[in-house]
Every structure is written in structure tokens, then in C-alpha cells.
Amino acid sequence: MLTKKQTGGDTSNLPTLWQQTASPSPKTTPLGGDSSTDIAIIGGGLSGLSAALHLSEAAIPSLLLEAGRIGDGASGANTGWWVPGLALLDAATLDARLGPERADALRVELAASARSIPELVRRHRVMCDLSTRGVLYAASTPKTLAKISREAERWAAAGSAIDVVGQAAMPGHLATDHYIGGVLYADGGTLNPLAFCNGLAAAAIAQGALIHTCSPAIGIARERDGWRVDTARGSVRARAVLLATGASPQSPWPAARNARYRLKIAMVASAPFADHGRSILPSGVPFTDMDSFDTLGGAFDPAGRLVMSILPGTSTRPRPADLAAPYWRKFRQIFPQAPADPGWEFGWFGHEAVPPGRMASIHEPEPGLFVLQGYAGNGINQAIHFGRAIARSMASGDRDAIEIGLTPLRPARGATIASALANRLLLPLARTLVYR
Numbered sequence: 541m542l543t544k545k546q547t548g549g550d551t552s553n554l555p556t557l558w559q560q561t562a563s564p565s566p567k568t569t570p571l572g573g574d575s576s577t578d579i580a581i582i583g584g585g586l587s588g589l590s591a592a593l594h595l596s597e598a599a600i601p602s603l604l605l606e607a608g609r610i611g612d613g614a615s616g617a618n619t620g621w622w623v624p625g626l627a628l629l630d631a632a633t634l635d636a637r638l639g640p641e642r643a644d645a646l647r648v649e650l651a652a653s654a655r656s657i658p659e660l661v662r663r664h665r666v667m668c669d670l671s672t673r674g675v676l677y678a679a680s681t682p683k684t685l686a687k688i689s690r691e692a693e694r695w696a697a698a699g700s701a702i703d704v705v706g707q708a709a710m711p712g713h714l715a716t717d718h719y720i721g722g723v724l725y726a727d728g729g730t731l732n733p734l735a736f737c738n739g740l741a742a743a744a745i746a747q748g749a750l751i752h753t754c755s756p757a758i759g760i761a762r763e764r765d766g767w768r769v770d771t772a773r774g775s776v777r778a779r780a781v782l783l784a785t786g787a788s789p790q791s792p793w794p795a796a797r798n799a800r801y802r803l804k805i806a807m808v809a810s811a812p813f814a815d816h817g818r819s820i821l822p823s824g825v826p827f828t829d830m831d832s833f834d835t836l837g838g839a840f841d842p843a844g845r846l847v848m849s850i851l852p853g854t855s856t857r858p859r860p861a862d863l864a865a866p867y868w869r870k871f872r873q874i875f876p877q878a879p880a881d882p883g884w885e886f887g888w889f890g891h892e893a894v895p896p897g898r899m900a901s902i903h904e905p906e907p908g909l910f911v912l913q914g915y916a917g918n919g920i921n922q923a924i925h926f927g928r929a930i931a932r933s934m935a936s937g938d939r940d941a942i943e944i945g946l947t948p949l950r951p952a953r954g955a956t957i958a959s960a961l962a963n964r965l966l967l968p969l970a971r972t973l974v975y976r
């Protein structure tokens with residue numbers, strides 16, 4: 541049994557739907573004694589697992605340390621939707637940030653990565669309830685429709701399969717007349733995120749990576765020809781270290797903890813709907829309402845449970861029904877045919893890393909020590925992509941292989957106070973206002 545302190549990713553310890561439904565994780569043990577490897581990876585979420593898998597595929601030895609269990613952070617607790625895009629960053633801002641050429645190159649890579657997820661799942665026989673129906677971004681106002689259409693054009697130019705859905709076709713996806721149109725990211729889909737993590741861990745181990753769970757890294761020290769990472773019961777010497785600890789407050793490199801904001805997201809899952817939700821989502825395509833601040837929406841899992849991320853309130857251990865109640869009131873204004881009480885069975889929390897630039901960042905604060913973090917809520921595809929990109933760069937020594945470049949590791953202004961303020965005050969306040 542893990543103690544609260546041992547679980548690195550989250551602090552709520554509320555049972556999740558995914559813990560009940562995911563295929564089991566591969567057998568792993570804590571690190572004991574002293575060992576050595578080429579690359580030490582800290583963090584067994586999607587970023588660390590993708591790096592471990594792709595390093596193994598390049599025949600580079602790696603050893604991954606996870607504080608708790610595989611997928612204990614955001615990676616095993618999220619909504620399980622992947623899309624090619626960047627959550628909080630529109631194309632124009634990305635162009636201005638990276639320059640048009642690099643921004644285009646990044647979009648092409650992320651589009652290809654999104655297309656590669658089903659292939660990754662099949663190649664490694666990952667049992668994760670993969671659905672490749674796409675993800676629908678829905679708009680109820682002309683302004684939002686114009687905005688999401690502009691964005692979609694840029695992703696289409698980067699190679700993503702995009703279907704523009706006109707107003708007449710919307711009820712085929714969403715059984716309501718609330719929406720005037722939408723954009724279907726056909727290269728996206730849904731999966732069981734914890735099962736995906738477990739499957740990637742098994743694949744990485746099968747390719748030769750070493751993974752130790754219940755092994756929090758408690759210190760990182762420079763040595764003459766590399767680095768040493770310490771845990772309570774052992775240590776690893778490595779040529780280079782990758783820190784992929786997400787939003788965890790347990791990151792052993794304090795500067796990494798202070799370089800991003802840590803935002804809380806709540807999750808709810810209902811009891812199975814008898815019709816698998818077809819009276820709400822006739823085509824079974826998950827949707828997100830781009831006019832709503834919390835991007836209200838939903839997806840039905842293979843058992844017919846509605847699963848959704850929502851704004852958190854102030855309670856740290858709410859009953860699932862209380863957590864879902866205000867969100868559900870708003871949902872039923874749009875879908876009045878939805879049952880008044882779908883029997884909320886699960887409610888849990890996760891934390892997401894949001895760097896000041898609102899996009900993934902990779903740093904090398906000291907030679908051979910890399911920090912990868914921050915996907916602002918859209919991390920499945922990005923973690924796979926950037927984990928792979930950094931693995932390639934570490935294998936080849938070519939730092940230019942990373943399209944977003946290496947940036948200095950700078951503190952996010954007031955990271956701790958701003959995160960606490962957002963999680964304890966602003967997000968609960970937004971919940972009250974948005975779910976009126």
C-alpha cells in the first residue's frame with residue numbers, strides 16, 4: 541500500500557475509474573543498491589515512459605525511477621483524449637513565439653505524432669480501449685466557430701485530418717440544437733490513460749528499459765563523468781538525467797518545481813448509460829464545447845460511462861455526485877434528455893503542469909540534466925512526441941532535433957502562491973460562475 545507521500549503525481553488519493561478498468565501494470569520493484577545506466581529518467585508518466593521506450597528502441601540503456609506506481613500523475617488520471625493541437629496556444633501565438641518555420645515544423649511533428657498513437661498501441665499490443673473516432677470541437681457562436689475553423693486550417697495544412705461539420709450535420713454527433721457547427725479532429729480519439737501508461741511501461745521493459753516503482757528520487761548530484769540520482773534505498777549513476785516529473789511537488793530539482801504552475805483539474809465518471817450515451821452523442825464521438833470556459837463536454841467509455849474533466853471546487857474529498865452536480869446542471873441545459881441522475885460513481889483530481897509560456901518546455905539547466913514539462917492540459921500527444929524527441933536528441937547528441945529548442949530554466953513568477961490561489965480560489969470561483 542502506498543502512502544500519500546509515496547504517490548508522486550497527485551495528492552487526493554481518490555479512486556479513479558481508470559484504476560478499476562485498466563489492464564495491470566507490469567511487475568516492477570523498488571530500486572535497491574547502486575546501479576548504473578546511460579540515461580536515468582525520473583517520472584513514470586507519459587513523458588518519461590515515451591522517452592524510455594524510444595531510448596530502448598535506439599538501443600540506449602535507460603533506467604526509470606517512479607515515485608509511486610506507473611501513471612500515478614496526470615498521465616494515469618486524465619480524460620484520455622488525444623488530439624494533435626496545443627491546448628492554450630493558438631497558431632498565431634505559436635508562430636510569433638517560435639517563428640513561422642519552426643512553428644510549422646512543430647505542427648507537422650505533432651500532427652504526425654497524433655496519427656502515430658494508434659500505430660504505437662497496435663505495435664506494442666497495448667490494451668487500452670483505443671477509440672479512433674476523433675474528437676469534435678463544437679461552437680455555439682459564430683465568433684468561436686470562426687476561431688476554431690482558423691485553427692483547424694493550420695492543423696490541416698500540417699497534415700491532420702480535419703472534417704468541418706456544418707450546422708445541419710451537428711445533430712448527427714450531438715443530439716441538441718445548441719451548436720451551430722464544429723471541427724472534427726479525425727486523427728484524435730480516446731483511450732484508457734492508465735492502461736496506456738501500463739502498456740507503454742511493459743513495452744519499454746520488453747525493449748530493455750529498466751523501470752523501478754515506489755522509488756522516489758530524493759537527490760541529484762553532479763559527478764565527474766555524469767550524474768548520480770539517489771533514492772532512499774539505492775542510487776543510479778548515469779551519463780545524463782531526464783526529469784519528467786510533471787506537476788509533481790516532489791521533483792528532486794527545486795528549480796524545476798518553481799518553473800511551472802500546478803493547476804488542479806477534477807474528473808467525474810457516471811454509471812454506465814443503458815444506451816451507451818447514444819441519445820446524447822449519436823455518433824459516439826467525444827465533444828468539447830469551445831464556447832464554455834471549462835470546455836464542457838464528454839465522452840462515453842466502452843462500458844457506456846460518461847467521463848469528463850470539470851472545474852474543481854473547494855472540497856478535497858467530495859462525493860462524486862456533489863463534484864458533478866453543477867457541471868451536470870449546465871450539461872442538461874444543453875441536453876435536456878440526459879437523465880437527472882446518471883449515478884456518478886467516480887470523482888477524482890489530477891494536477892497539470894502549465895509553464896509560463898503555456899506550452900511544453902525543455903531545459904538543460906546543467907550539461908546532461910534535462911527537464912521536460914508542461915502541456916497545459918493537452919499532454920497525451922505532446923508527452924509522446926516530446927518524450928520521443930528528447931530521446932532522439934539524447935541518443936544523437938543533436939540538440940537541434942528538438943523543434944521547440946532548449947530554453948533557460950527560469951522560475952515562473954510566484955509559482956507556488958499563484959498555483960495555490962488558482963486551485964483554492966479562482967478555479968472554485970470559476971466553477972460557481974460557469975456552472976450557473
Ligand SMILES: Cc1cc2nc3c(=O)[nH]c(=O)nc-3n(C[C@H](O)[C@H](O)[C@H](O)COP(=O)(O)OP(=O)(O)OC[C@H]3O[C@@H](n4cnc5c(N)ncnc54)[C@H](O)[C@@H]3O)c2cc1C
Binds near residue numbers: 756784786914
Ligand atoms: C485531470 C486531467 C485531465 C487531463 N485530460 C487530458 C486529456 O484528455 N488529453 C490530454 O492530452 N491531456 C490531458 N491532461 C494532461 C495530461 O494528462 C498531462 O499533460 C500529461 O499526462 C503529463 O505527463 P507527464 O509524464 O509529463 O507528467 P505526469 O503524468 O504527472 O508524470 C510525472 C510522474 O513523475 C513522478 N514523480 C514525481 N516526483 C518524482 C520523484 N521525485 N521521483 C520519481 N518519480 C517522481 C510522479 O509520480 C508521476 O508519475 C489532463 C490532465 C489532468 C490533470
